[in-house]
Amino acid sequence: MPATKSAKSSVKSSPTTSAAKSAKATAASPAAKPAAKRATAAAGKTVKASAAPTPAKAATKKVSSVSEKQRLSQAELLKAADALLNAGAPKKRAAKKSEAADEETPVKAKAATKTAAKAKTAKAEEDKPKASRKTAAAKTSKAKAKDKGDEDIDDTDFSDIEEDIAGDSEEDIAGDSEEVVETSTPSSDAPTEKVKPLRMKVSKAKERALMKEFGLDEAVLTEEEMSTRRQRLKALIKLGKTRGYLTNAEISDHLPDKLVDAETLEVVISMLNDMGVAVYEQTPDAETLLLNNTGQSATTEEEAEEEAEAALSTVDSEFGRTTDPVRMYMREMGTVELLTREGEIEIAKRIEGGLQDMMLAISASPATIAEILAMGEEIREGKVVISTVVDGFSDADENDDYVAEEDFDEYDEEDDDDGKGGSKALTKKLEELKNEALSRFAKLQSLFEQLHAAYDKSGYGSPQYTKVQDQLSAELMTIRFTAKTIEKLCDMLREQVDSVRQKERALRKIIVEKCGLPQEKFIQLFPANLLNLQWIEKEAQAGNSWSAIMGRNIPPVQELQQNLIDLQARVVVPLDELKLINKRMNDGERASRNAKKEMIEANLRLVISIAKKYTNRGLQFLDLIQEGNIGLMKAVDKFEYRRGYKFSTYATWWIRQAITRSIADQARTIRIPVHMIETINKMNRISRQHLQEFGFEPDASILAEKMEIPEDKIRKIMKIAKEPISMETPIGDDDDSHLGDFIEDSANTAPVDAAMQAGLRDVVKDILDGLTPREAKVLRMRFGIEMSTDHTLEEVGKQFDVTRERIRQIEAKALRKLKHPSRSDKLRSFI
Structure with a gap:
């Protein structure tokens, strides 16, 4: 035992240990793998050379006692043997449970404990023979490696486990002070990937910055401002209770700037009126105070304090509430978290799944299939453009994986074609889409004919009918119809179901309300006899209290039942089945609609960020947001997640298009x-x-x-x-004149011209009055002065009963008189 501890300490303190750690950490990058391989190999050799052989007791019957050096070499060779035997397959290790091994060989005990936590008990028993075989193979590899020398050991030990070394973390290497070299073979259980979040949180700082950018930041008062407001409000109430009145100017002066708005002033004025303090626009006179019974009253500091606290609580409660629609919209929008890329994919799949559920439901209705085939015929004849009916195609085994957006970042000149080149490419693509759609519609036509034959032969719901119906639904699911097409097909099915329910309500009204059949009995008997024309006759002859009235209503009941029979013949499926189809369709539509709502609500911030760039162009900010939201809804309808782009990349175009079009149309x-x-x-x-x-x-x-x-x-x-x-645009600061006042009226005479004409008229009249009446009249008639028109010499001569020559002489004499300076000087100023 002391020798073992000494060996462990020598290995742990050896500088080669840090070299091994460094090699493992460096091997995490692919470019550093060869260097990591050499560094790790050198570290392994140094450890082997420096570690002294130490005897150890046996932990199990299958593993004998070896020295520290042999144990390290065996651990490395065991990895190589596992890689060679399993040829890259996942490796397994047997779970070893022994208290003695835990006491005497801590390294092996810890390795066995980690392995036992991952493996199941049953598999551990089965893996024991394999483990023994792996140990034997490791010993054989060890012997061969010694014959080949250190260079061969280098290649054998680390070439096959290079990826394992690169995948290890530094925490696993330096986690245990005693466990310097760990035999960490890959576990059979694959490492569980961390589930990526579907939504991302937006920091409060960004929310406040957004609110502040549009002037919507909440007016939050500090402690000092709260104290100042309280003192000012106290002084205001005391002044009002003392004098009995206040003015609007005094209220504005006593309140802080953050509280001086229309809503808050209205609340404060209402509160003061409740206290008996009148509020005037200007300081009232004595008569007004007497008429309104507003006088001075003594108010103590305590009363003023109580009144101020009550008023302050009222103002605070009203101050937190807002009726500004933009601020309310921003606040509600901020409660929805943003979507990650995975969240967008998940919601897009739910939208697509809802649409597929709708199509799968309505495909069970032959009438819907007939309508789809009619659309295909219109496409074949060229009456309908293919892009308005079909979006694309999807195979039954289509992979739901999406391509990363980064794969599309490279610029492609061919894709950026414009002019005739882009038009030709689009036309070619539409032609390919049309040909593929027509071929699939042809398959649908063939299956529909088989369905019709199965219905005529075996009836609805037979095995043959069900088999053909499943094939028809599977083929129909490979076509991705546009949202408008799906909505049209769903509306047709809804109309059929609404017609059935309308006739059922009419039957219930006649049988229950008019004939008197109890509601419970109607629910019990009538659904099974909905299309039975003889049921009403049997009930009329049953001798019940309602039978007589029911006998008089047999014709309208049977007429409604016949209409239901005709409707069932048109839709082919039974009416109960038609209702179930409608229910499944509504469930799919509800799921799709809810998913669309989530996608829209999570991207409202995108509309705000785009709409703020189009302010001051003729539309208000709220109108821009509304139009942008319409574009966002269109983007949600048309988004295809399989293309690999993020939703914001796609939606930006639609939002900008909707906003710019609304500005062009409405601004x-x-x-x-x-x-x-x-x-x-x-x-x-x-x-x-x-x-x-x-x-x-x-x-x-x-x-x-x-x-x-x-x-x-x-x-x-x-x-x-x-x-x-x-023309009503105000001019100046007084707003008493408008732009229309400065526009010249060309239809009327200018004041200067009118004054000049009036002066000329007076001067001419004065001059003519200085002539003889005959001469003045001749001149007036010849030149049309004060007359509607002028006259010729002949006309004037007839008037005076003289010749033309005489009128000419009188005119010439009168003009010579007018040329005299005494008269002509008066007319000179008008020339």
């Missing part, structure tokens, strides 16, 4: 087409780049050159891009 008062919005954005982007580069705004010619668009079209785009402005 402007006068709607502009989406393609024109894109052109305007492109023009604005080029204009900003030009301004940053050259320092001035580009004109239409520069924009036309850079955008490769005609200049006249650029001018039209610039005209369209202008935002409409309301």
Whole structure:
């Protein structure tokens, strides 16, 4: 025993032990495996050379006493023998239970204890012969290794267990002070992988940062602020109880800034009114105080303290509550944890499983199969695009494994085709999808005909019918229909079930409410006789209290029953089976809907992060969130987890598309087409780049050159891009004038022109009054002054009963008089 301890201490204190540990730790990386191999081999040799042989007592009958050096060599050779005998298969070790071995050979006892914890008792008994054979093989390998020398020992000992050394942890190497070299062969039980969490927690710091970014951070008062608010509220209540009134300005001055908002002020004013303190906008006069019976009252410090505490508790309780919809939305959104990649896969599988359950349920209805075949015929004729009906295909033995997103990070120029190349690739893909879908629809058609033949020959539910139905359902499950197609098929089945229930309710109303048949008896008798036309006649002749009334209602009851018989003939399956199909379909739809809801709620933060980039573009923040959520729901419907991308990568495009489309449709008062919005954005982007580069705004010619668009079209785009402005827009700080007041009214005469015309009219009248009445009248008629129109010489001559020449002479004489400076100077200012 002392010799054994001495050997152990010498091995433990040897510097080669740290070299072995270092070699094992370094071997964890693939690049360091050769170096680790050499370092570990050298450490093993040094340990063998330095360890002195020490006798030890036998632990079991099968294992003899060996020296420390031999035990170390045997442990290493045992690993090599296990690798050679099992050819890479999982190795097993026998469980050795012995108290003596635990006392005298601690190394072996600990190894046996660790092995016994992993292996089962029954398997341990069966593995004992194998263990003995492994020991013999190890001894043989040891002998051969000694003949070959140290180099052969190096290769034999470590080449086959290199991966085992790389997989060991440093804690296993340095875990036990006495166990320097441990014979750790791989256990038959595979190491259990750690289950990855499906949701990740978001730190409170990030939540507070998000709330603060949008101005939604909760107003949390510190202890000092709470004390200050309490003192101010006490002073406010004391002032109000003393004077009997307060003003809004005094309330605002006494409350902290974090409490001065509309809701809190309303609560405080209501609380003061309950105390008998009136609140006014301005300081009231004596008459108002007398009319309102508001007078001064003596209030002690204790009363003020009590009133302040009661008021403070009221304000605190109301202050914690909020009616701000954005803050409420943020708070509720923060209660849902984010999804990990595994969580997204799990929910996507649940969504897909729900849809498959729905398809499996409705595939049991021949009417649904007939509708699917009708869709296939429309696809074959070109009436319907294949992408609106079928998403893809899935084999029955399809692996649910997904490709990691990192595998798709490399850029592929062929995938980034645009223009005609991308269109051709898409057309080719759709053509392949159509051909494959038509071939599968042809198989469905063949199986459906076999199902029809089995129904005609053996009836519904026969073994032959069931066999063909299972084949038909299995073939149908290989086609992945779009969500709209599945919804259409489900709606058709729902309409059939709703029709059945509507007629059943009508029958119950007639038989129970009108004829008087007890509800319990109706539930007991009628379901089995739902399609029995003679049941109503038998009940009418049964001589019960309700039989007479039932006899008068035989025609409407039998008519409804005949409608149910015709409906069952159309849907082929019995009505009870139709209800079960509908129940299974609803269960699958419920599971899919719940999974979609979880996916949507877990990704609401993504909508917020995208929507905040589109603020100040004509829509409010809540509207942007709403439109982004609509895009998120579309992304959930169309997400395919097998492609390997994370959901956020896929959903970002849909959310951004929904937000930008809503801005284009709703932001402007006068709607502009989406393609024109894109052109305007492109023009604005080029204009900003030009301004940053050259320092001035580009004109239409520069924009036309850079955008490769005609200049006249650029001018039209610039005209369209202008935002409409309301004429009621206030101008100035007083808000007493509007923009419409400064717009010229071209339909009416300007005030300056009106004043000029009025002055000219007065001067002309004054000048004409200085002429003789005959001359003044001739001039007025010739030039249309104060008349609707002017007159010719002939017309004026007839008026005065003179010739045209005489009227011309009178006109010339009157004009010479007007040219006199005494009269013409008055008209000179109007020229």
